[in-house]
Amino acid sequence: MTLEILAEQACFGGVQGVYAHQSTSTGTRMEFAVYRPPQAREGPVPVLYYLSGLTCSWENATVKAGAQRYAAETGLMLVLPDTSPRGEGVPDADSDDFGQGAGFYLDATQAPWSANYRMWSYIRDELPALVEGRFAVQDGARGIAGHSMGGHGALTLALANPGRYRSLSAFAPIVNPSEVPWGRKALAGYLGDNPELWRAHDASALVEAKGWRGDILIDQGDADPFLGGNLQPQRFAAACKAAGVSLTLRMQPGYDHSYYFVASFIGEHVAWHSERLG
């Protein structure tokens, strides 16, 4: 697999890299960022995948979240993928919440999306094989986190694939997409109109069906404009309770949906993952 190096820059004693490759999952050129902490020079380190939200690429969290400092302190590698396939030949919608920048971390089954919108396979299988082949990762020490749509991706990928991710957290995630506007639009558009097929990509349905052997951390700002509509974390809290899964849901007073919110708490998420992956 050929990996094109777009940039490698010194950052907190480690290396902030940006890479591109031709993806077999999406059929497109995909870019992603990797932060390698200083400890990676000495040997394998744990890795945290961070999935971004609607309209974002790898760049938002890489430049705005300030996660590198904490990753350098704890010796965690960060992998920050894009949120969808992109490019002129890729179907798109004139929309912030569907199409390019809004892949929803699933494999689309509906035309014309099914040819390229295969972010589930990309994040779960192709990207780890690529990254963890290129950069040394401790065996099995893989966690996943995300923000908003990326929180949905982190929760569903982890819950649906037991054993693949050892640690799990999210910032202001979409937790019950089958029942909220962003999710219903995406699930219907990418997977078709049968709601039964949506359950495999609904974190609240998944945790009730499959449980989770670890614990889960979610931070949510109480001034987030999407809280009462597209997010509603209490739905996931109820599902975790019903399933006997340990969830730490922290309502953060005054915080909104922005990267100032993510930056304020990402240090605690990095620590959460490091403790469970170390």
Place this chain on the structure above:
Amino acid sequence: MTLEILAEQACFGGVQGVYAHQSTSTGTRMEFAVYRPPQAREGPVPVLYYLSGLTCSWENATVKAGAQRYAAETGLMLVLPDTSPRGEGVPDADSDDFGQGAGFYLDATQAPWSANYRMWSYIRDELPALVEGRFAVQDGARGIAGHSMGGHGALTLALANPGRYRSLSAFAPIVNPSEVPWGRKALAGYLGDNPELWRAHDASALVEAKGWRGDILIDQGDADPFLGGNLQPQRFAAACKAAGVSLTLRMQPGYDHSYYFVASFIGEHVAWHSERLG
């Protein structure tokens, strides 16, 4: 003075604000950012002005430097101004290093720049009066820092105005603009062709002429592509030595000119200022 609130967002327990006002110095609408740490709710705090480099606005450092975390830890207010006047009626050059985004922190004397390009007066007088009237700052507890062209601004504003800033640091600053391409272009364009008039805006000339009663911190990446041309910090080191001024110049191995470099060391700069302002 009317201050327009463009945004106020929770960040590390404090408030990240963006504001706009009609500037009497520049004759334009100016935007700036202020981070108020949690300690500012209890009473006056010290303040650090951070000046950005070529092509930047208040936004780059505000979203990329990650300074808020450290400011929240140490109880420091951050003020992040724009780098020039802007707008349709403001003269501009088709250039990254002159005109809008490149005000060089001086009061231009040459037409057509002299009408609006008055960043010296703006940063030194107007903005502190505005900010420190609106948000409670500890008496005299004012420091200044900057990056690249903003490092030039921080050094020259502090050195030329004894007593106005109590602490001083810079990231990869332009230290001897009279002798390097970026500086010669800006000084000639804004101040005219007489190099004698440039000395008041040349940090190396200023420190030799006026000294500095405190100490100065400069971080510089040794992989910075501008190091040997436009930056050359050893020129300032020599001038400080000649003037008996205490300079800590740290060459940081592998770091370039980007915000990954600034982010990696801004915690130590915030601590440096806090120790001297607290």
